[in-house]
Structures are given as C-alpha cells and as structure tokens.
Amino acid sequence: MYAQMVDTGANKLRALEDMGPEERAFQERVDADVKIEPKDWMPEAYRKTLIRQISQHAHSEIVGMLPEGNWITRAPSLKRKAILMAKVQDEAGHGLYLYAAAETLGVSRDQLVADLHAGKAKYSSIFNYPTLTWADIGAIGWLVDGAAIMNQIPLCRCSFGPYSRAMIRVCKEESFHQRQGFDIMMTLCRGSAEQKAMAQDALNRWWWPSLMMFGPPDADSVHSAQSAQWKIKILSNDELRQRFVDQTVPQADYLGITMPDPELKWNAERGHYDFGPIDWDELYNVVKGNGPCNRDRLQTRVKAWEEGAWVREAALAYAEKRAARAQKAA
Amino acid sequence: MTEDRRVFDYLLRLADSDLVLAQRLGEWVGHGPVLEEDIALTNVGLDLLGQARLWFAYAGEVEARFAEAGRSEDALAFLRDSGEFRNLLLVEQPNGNYADTMARQFYFDVWHQLLLVKLAHSRDPRIAEIAVKAEKEVVYHAERSADWIIRLGDGTDESHARIQAAIDDLWMYTGEMFDPDEIDTPLAEEGIGCDLRALEPAWREAVGSVLDEATLTLPGGTWMQRGGKKGVHTEHLGHMLATMQWLPRTYRGAEW
Ligand SMILES: [Fe+2]
Numbered sequence: 001m002y003a004q005m006v007d008t009g010a011n012k013l014r015a016l017e018d019m020g021p022e023e024r025a026f027q028e029r030v031d032a033d034v035k036i037e038p039k040d041w042m043p044e045a046y047r048k049t050l051i052r053q054i055s056q057h058a059h060s061e062i063v064g065m066l067p068e069g070n071w072i073t074r075a076p077s078l079k080r081k082a083i084l085m086a087k088v089q090d091e092a093g094h095g096l097y098l099y100a101a102a103e104t105l106g107v108s109r110d111q112l113v114a115d116l117h118a119g120k121a122k123y124s125s126i127f128n129y130p131t132l133t134w135a136d137i138g139a140i141g142w143l144v145d146g147a148a149i150m151n152q153i154p155l156c157r158c159s160f161g162p163y164s165r166a167m168i169r170v171c172k173e174e175s176f177h178q179r180q181g182f183d184i185m186m187t188l189c190r191g192s193a194e195q196k197a198m199a200q201d202a203l204n205r206w207w208w209p210s211l212m213m214f215g216p217p218d219a220d221s222v223h224s225a226q227s228a229q230w231k232i233k234i235l236s237n238d239e240l241r242q243r244f245v246d247q248t249v250p251q252a253d254y255l256g257i258t259m260p261d262p263e264l265k266w267n268a269e270r271g272h273y274d275f276g277p278i279d280w281d282e283l284y285n286v287v288k289g290n291g292p293c294n295r296d297r298l299q300t301r302v303k304a305w306e307e308g309a310w311v312r313e314a315a316l317a318y319a320e321k322r323a324a325r326a327q328k329a330a
Numbered sequence: 331m332t333e334d335r336r337v338f339d340y341l342l343r344l345a346d347s348d349l350v351l352a353q354r355l356g357e358w359v360g361h362g363p364v365l366e367e368d369i370a371l372t373n374v375g376l377d378l379l380g381q382a383r384l385w386f387a388y389a390g391e392v393e394a395r396f397a398e399a400g401r402s403e404d405a406l407a408f409l410r411d412s413g414e415f416r417n418l419l420l421v422e423q424p425n426g427n428y429a430d431t432m433a434r435q436f437y438f439d440v441w442h443q444l445l446l447v448k449l450a451h452s453r454d455p456r457i458a459e460i461a462v463k464a465e466k467e468v469v470y471h472a473e474r475s476a477d478w479i480i481r482l483g484d485g486t487d488e489s490h491a492r493i494q495a496a497i498d499d500l501w502m503y504t505g506e507m508f509d510p511d512e513i514d515t516p517l518a519e520e521g522i523g524c525d526l527r528a529l530e531p532a533w534r535e536a537v538g539s540v541l542d543e544a545t546l547t548l549p550g551g552t553w554m555q556r557g558g559k560k561g562v563h564t565e566h567l568g569h570m571l572a573t574m575q576w577l578p579r580t581y582r583g584a585e586w
Pocket residue numbers: 061090091094170174
C-alpha cells in the first residue's frame with residue numbers, strides 16, 4: 001500500500017525440497033517466525049525485494065509530506081497548525097527509520113534517494129492526488145493513515161527484523177494521525193453546511209484512491225505469493241482492502257457523510273460490505289506517472305535536494321576541516 | 331495608556347514574533363536540504379508556535395481586564411490585520427535560501443534567549459513562568475543556529491559567500507530589537523519587561539564571537555529599519571497573513 005506492486009523477481013514459488021541447504025534453513029526460520037537479521041544469510045531475491053519494498057515505503061513517507069505540508073501555512077487555527085506540523089514531522093521521522101532499515105540491507109540512503117529522483121523508484125500512488133481544501137487534511141489522516149495502519153499492523157510481524165521494528169514504531173504514530181484526521185472530519189461535519197460539504201467533497205475525492213492504496217486485486221498480483229512465503233507481506237491486497245472498507249464505512253455513517261459508491265452495501269451472508277468496482281486503469285496510470293500531481297511531487301523533491309546540495313557540501317567540508325584540525329592538534 | 335494595555339501590547343510583541351517566525355519555518359517543511367534538517371527546523375517552528383500560543387493566551391486574559399472581553403488565540407492570530415501585528419521586521423523576512431533562513435534565525439535566537447533570561451525574573455509571575463519555559467527551548471535553538479552559522483561560514487567558498495551575504499542583508503533589521511519605546515520603557519522600569527538597550531552589548535558579543543569562529547565579518551552598517559512594534563511592516567508580512575488568515579476569514583465564525 002505504501003508499497004504497491006513490489007517486484008519480487010519470482011514467477012513461481014519454490015517448495016522446500018527444491019531449495020539448497022542455505023535457502024531451506026532460511027525458509028524454515030521464516031516459517032517458524034524467527035526474525036531474519038541483516039547479518040543472516042538470505043536469498044538475493046529476498047534482499048532485493050525488501051530493499052524495493054522498504055525504500056518504496058520510505059519514499060512514500062517523504063513524498064507524503066508534500067500534500068499535507070501544502071496546508072501548514074493555511075491551517076485554520078493555531079492548534080491545527082501545531083498538530084499538522086508535528087504530523088508532517090512524524091512522517092519525516094518514519095522516512096528516516098525506514099531508510100535506516102533499508103540501509104541494513106547494503107544500500108545507501110543517497111542511492112535510494114537518487115533512484116527516487118531519477119523516477120526509477122516508486123512511492124504510493126495516493127500522494128499523487130492534490131489537497132484542495134482543508135478537509136483533505138482530515139480525509140488524509142482518516143483514510144490514508146487509516147489504510148497505512150491497516151497494512152502496517154500485520155507488517156509488525158514480518159520476517160525481517162529491522163523492518164518489523166520500524167513498523168512497530170511507525171504504527172504507534174500512525175494511529176495518532178488517524179485519530180487527528182478523524183477529529184478534523186468530525187469538527188467539519190458538526191460545523192456549518194459549507195464545512196460539511198467540504199468534508200463530503202474530500203471523501204468523494206479520496207475514497208477510491210484510498211482503496212487503490214492496497215494495490216491490484218489478488219488475481220493480478222503476481223508477486224504476492226512469493227512475498228507471502230517470505231512473510232514480508234502477511235495479508236493479501238484484497239483482504240486488507242476488505243478490512244479497510246469494513247472498518248471505515250461505519251465511521252463515515254457516524255460522521256454523516258457517504259462513500260461515493262452506489263453499490264456499497266452490507267452483505268449479511270458474507271459478514272462484509274460489498275463495494276463497487278475499482279477503476280484499475282486509474283491506478284495503473286497514476287503509478288505510471290499520469291496522476292494529477294506526479295510531476296509536481298517529484299519536481300518538488302528534486303528541487304529541494306538540488307537546492308540543498310551546497311548546504312550538505314558545506315556541512316561535510318566543515319566536518320572534514322574540523323577533523324583535520326583535531327588530528328593536527330593531537 | 332493604562333498598565334494593562336501596555337502589558338497587552340507587550341505580550342502581542344512577544345507572541346507575534348514567535349508566530350511569524352514559526353509560520354516562516356512552516357514553509358520549509360518538506361523542502362529542507364536534508365531530512366534531518368527538515369525535522370530539526372520543524373522542531374524549532376513547533377517550539378515557537380507553542381510559545382506564541384502561551385503569550386496569546388495570557389494576552390487574552392490581560393485584554394479582558396480593560397476590554398469587554400479578551401480575544402482567543404485564534405482571534406488574535408487570524409483576525410488582526412498587518413498594521414496590528416507587533417512582530418520584529420526581522421522575522422517576517424522571507425526564507426530565501428538556507429543561509430538567509432539561518433542568519434535570520436541566528437540573529438533572532440541570540441536576542442530571544444537574552445530577552446527570556448531577563449523576563450524569567452519579571453515581576454509579572456505569568457510572564458516569568460512562560461519565559462522560564464520558553465528559555466529552555468530557545469537555548470537549544472540558539473546553539474543550533476550558531477552551529478549552522480559556523481558550518482556555513484567555515485564550510486565551502488560558496489557557503490561562506492552565501493552566509494556572509496545573508497548576515498549583511500539582514501543586519502538592518504537587528505537594531506529594532508534593542509530600541510525601547512513608550513511601552514518598553516515603563517514596563518522595564520516596573521520590573522515587568524526588560525531594558526532592551528542593556529541586551530545589546532551581550533548580543534553583539536555573542537554574535538561577534540560566533541561570526542569570528544565562522545570566519546565571517548560582523549556588518550558595520552549603522553542604519554537600522556524600524557517599525558514592527560508600531561505595526562509598520564515590510565511588504566512581506568501582508569502576503570504571509572493573506573495565506574495564513576485566509577481560511578478563518580473566509581468562513582467567519584466557523585470552528586475548525
Ligand atoms: Fe507515516
């Protein structure tokens with residue numbers, strides 16, 4: 001979800017008996033829920049897939065700062081401004097933990113960032129949608145952070161130690177974000193007619209993209225089976241999506257706003273909500289770069305990085321000079 | 331002017347400088363030169379915003395003593411026009427590049443800390459209490475901005491040139507910090523505010539020694555821009571307020 005469509009490099013699953021001794025020992029540890037640590041032997045494809053998945057997740061945290069940062073200077077009260085600044089700052093922190101987790105697999109943060117800037121690495125499709133009104137800040141917290149939690153709680157149990165530990169830290173903060181987002185929605189829904197309309201409009205625009213965050217339907221997810229075997233994906237896209245719908249619809253009812261889905265309805269037999277078809281063409285296009293904000297988001301990141309180059313160089317040059325002086329003095 | 335009115339205006343000066351600088355730092359979020367800096371700048375912004383809210387809350391209470399009612403923090407922040415803002419001109423200057431932001435922060439932080447140390451002994455217990463709390467945060471701000479001045483000054487040729495230019499450009503906005511008026515003076519005499527002139531030697535010494543270590547030159551200009559405390563601002567403040575205040579002004583009376 002923050003990591004969508006992660007390529008595992010595998011086209012079919014291998015049974016234990018087809019594996020060499022090292023891989024077999026690895027898979028048995030995974031099966032027994034023993035965490036894999038960076039120094040342990042691991043299949044190359046596992047390492048590469050994890051780098052892709054964790055870095056995609058990290059990039060999503062960082063790019064995700066932009067649509068919300070867009071409202072810091074316009075937050076409508078000092079309290080909301082403080083909460084939003086702290087939230088966006090938390091996302092930067094999530095990016096940091098996740099880059100650090102990816103670095104344990106033998107890549108550098110600079111390399112990962114360079115891949116993002118070159119358009120080679122993905123980030124979650126959701127952050128390519130614009131934040132047009134203040135209600136979007138509520139909708140993002142409620143729906144996007146909500147979807148993130150749905151996906152990341154199971155990942156706290158994933159097989160790779162550093163990723164699992166990063167997820168545990170991240171999840172605690174994401175649940176705050178979700179509550180704060182819901183609180184914004186609640187305030188709007190209890191406010192004036194204009195405010196309530198603003199909340200409904202935000203839900204209309206964010207609902208389907210939120211469902212797309214969980215990735216393509218299971219039938220089309222070629223890499224999910226391998227990721228499941230490695231326990232770096234615990235629940236399938238469709239399972240997570242269904243859980244998210246089931247959790248969120250009653251919350252919208254409570255707010256008194258409605259999902260933009262005429263087919264949405266409780267199915268007593270299944271014990272779940274049925275919902276209408278998702279426009280997968282839209283998801284594939286947004287992932288490909290055709291979302292409303294893809295170009296802006298990436299350009300903004302690249303600009304910040306390039307304009308910061310002289311600052312990073314100065315900090316490095318100063319650190320080197322200091323080290324040289326200290327050595328001379330010693 | 332009654333004492334309460336003076337204190338009210340004085341509190342707005344403190345609150346407004348904090349708020350305006352926090353708003354500027356908020357513009358950096360997501361655009362910093364490196365992730366760690368993004369986080370650190372946001373921390374400073376959050377501290378200042380928190381301090382602004384404490385000053386506003388007290389200002390509202392003081393206002394209630396002479397007006398029909400005291401205004402809330404949001405009414406004070408979002409429903410006053412630029413002529414009623416009392417912040418220093420320095421803090422409303424645009425972010426510019428990272429050197430501009432750091433030079434602005436450095437000049438302000440050194441002064442802010444010296445001021446809060448004095449206000450911690452204010453005869454007004456509320457002022458003293460807020461100052462004590464704020465000063466603990468500002469010590470860290472001042473250390474951090476001094477560090478950056480040194481790194482940029484003694485970093486590369488490019489960074490040296492940029493930070494020297496920023497230090498020079500902003501210099502003319504520093505005089506206002508030490509310039510008491512008919513509100514500062516009586517409050518200082520009563521032991522509620524502080525003697526702004528007395529802060530200047532310590533400020534010059536602290537700034538000078540950091541600039542020295544940074545291999546930078548203390549600007550020599552003597553012409554200073556003034557007006558912030560009287561509500562006569564630079565052109566930049568109006569644009570900032572247009573952005574900041576737009577939503578509550580468009581939907582008057584709404585709760586957020
Ligand atoms: Fe996050």
